[in-house]
Amino acid sequence: AQSVTQLDSQVPVFEEAPVELRCNYSSSVSVYLFWYVQYPNQGLQLLLKYLSGSTLVKGINGFEAEFNKSQTSFHLRKPSVHISDTAEYFCAAHSGNTGKLIFGQGTTLQVKP
């Protein structure tokens, strides 16, 4: 079955600490992978994407993610978080010929002062 799994529903972290948000995908989805961020009461904003090439991709706001084919993972990282990074983060995979996205359950990143 096509699926994207985010292993952590909530990740609390102190400001300026590093963070990793985990994402695994099933091999039945394509390897076009994305991370989206959703700030409170707002829409989905693209953070970064992996389409091909280098397995380490950099996105906006200092985030990066590494595509690992053997582990079917696409974990999101940031070396030093800010209060403003508090938001919901969704991992997604491109699926099928129509380009629909399969989303993970989301991870709430709570950055504490």
Add this chain to the structure above:
Amino acid sequence: EPEVTQTPSHQVTQMGQEVILRCVPISNHLYFYWYRQILGQKVEFLVSFYNNEISEKSEIFDDQFSVERPDGSNFTLKIRSTKLEDSAMYFCARQGGVPEAFFGQGTRLTVV
């Protein structure tokens, strides 16, 4: 400037009423999508629309839902007879040649 503009931002409707959610993509693209996010849950695919036709729909997209692009610009999602469980955030997205979807800000639908 948003890639996709959705109206209204929030709509409250009574159960059994029809609602139309609207989406206006800034530029012309091939694929359009509707997604739904029930409060506290993940984002779910509803339907994809290509070349003025439905190209794929999910199990959620039953007979009470319909989509169209009536004037070649607006892209609409109609729910014919709303139910309480239709309360959710509805997102429109567009995609061009690159497999990357751009989302609108969403319409929060509340069915009472």
